[in-house]
Amino acid sequence: MTIPGMMKGMVLTGHGGLDRLEWREDLPVPVPAAGEVLIRVGAAAINNTDVNTRTGWYSKAIRGDTASGAAKGYGNLVEKDGGWSGAALSFPRIQGADCCGEIVAHGTDVPAARVGERVLVRAVQPAAGAGTGVGASTFGSERDGAFAEYTCVASENAVAIQSGLSDVELASFPCAFSTAEGMIQRASLGAERVLVTGASGGVGSAAVQLARRRGAHVTAVSSPQKVDALRELGADEVLARDAEPPAQAFDVVLDLVGGAWWPALVEALHPGGRYVTAGAIAGPIVELDLRTLYLRDLAFFGCTHQPASVFADLVRYIEAGEIRPVVARTYPLQDLRAAQEAFLSKVHVGKICLVVRE
Structure with a gap:
């Protein structure tokens, strides 16, 4: 040409x-x-x-x-x-x-x-x-x-x-799904209970699909009018954005929101849980009680860098029809x-x- x-x-x-x-x-x-x-x-x-x-x-x-x-x-x-x-x-x-x-x-x-x-x-x-x-x-x-x-x-x-x-x-x-898959791989998410914030957005809706693909029980955080769409993507439960998540109920939190609600997300992790972030649309400045971090043996992951294998895996999922x-x-x-x-x-x-x- x-x-x-x-x-x-x-x-x-x-x-x-x-x-x-x-x-x-x-x-x-x-x-x-x-x-x-x-x-x-x-x-x-x-x-x-x-x-x-x-x-x-x-x-x-x-x-x-x-x-x-x-x-x-x-x-x-x-x-x-x-x-x-x-x-x-x-x-x-x-x-x-x-x-x-x-x-x-x-x-x-x-x-x-x-x-x-x-x-x-x-x-x-x-x-x-x-x-x-x-x-x-x-x-x-x-x-x-x-x-x-x-x-x-x-x-x-x-x-x-x-x-x-x-x-x-x-x-x-490319951007949304590779971000979500990078978060999931960093957390080594398996057939566990996971909370996904901002679940109706590009990365959040991708995380719902990708977490479900791994056999996780997915609780999505979004507005009531988006419940049906998120359930179609694989969410087992949908939590309203202004609702308090249950305490110590999740193995992993995949967070794209941050902001004032952030302490409740940390409290939602059970001992030994993993918190993963790749965004802060509600605000980047949050308050952490370090005693919560170390006394409950929590792990925090910030996710930007992606090894080449993340995108290669994503392309494989697409070609196999495992995500839509x-x-x-x-x-x-x-x-x-x-x-x-x-x-x-x-x-x-x-x-x-x-x-x-x-």
Whole structure:
């Protein structure tokens, strides 16, 4: 195929509100470097990390919930450390952590046979120079992502997939499901009792499916109008967001919320239980009584880094039909602002996806 010199896409011009998202039709198509592939993007999806990166919520200057600045941002408070990695973010940036597409070109040191492969992109990738450590970067944050017609990525982070699902359906998986699977693997979750907060969102609904796949008894935390949808995904019980979870009732808590409710989540663990977090949408600052931690022999895990095996496992689950996509709504990429507004309303279950190429 002939690869054009220019492409269309949505560009983040700086930290702030939705007005910082700018549609462009004159973006240069990236050229794959050594070890990289060029992907023609078919579909993408929206994640909390896209919104949080736009607003600069990752800055240590911000102590509130993610919703407080989701529409307008936080002004100049976040310029020095508003990026996902805790460093300054460079602009303009093409966001988009979720990507399903086709390899159309390659750099040196990549087999030509990869051209034509349908792929999913690893959303959480090893940071440059991390070696065997736990440094990580996010596709669409530390480097340009999928909110454009073409994107480049290291060949090993473009994982071939064989599936009858559409590009939109496949694009709903990478970021949310790999985050959830990373949490579950860190906790070594088995056929145990698990509490999942934020269960109607992308990561939460993925965690419900993935925990059920392992034989866990799943209690999902969400609003009453989403009970039926969560039960269809595999939740055994659904707990209202303002309800107190039963004390010492769970082996594992998979938490994406944090905030004022956090002490109750710790109390919900029985002795020897494991608390796992990969988000704090209700607020990052919480209070811990260290006596609870050590007298009850609890284990706490923060989950960002993912070994390559997590994404490989996820692709295997998809190909085997062991998990299913949950697409709440679809928008064309050009309508990303409207898609983020719908995302921020939090009335959906699952993912809001973006069609990049028909």
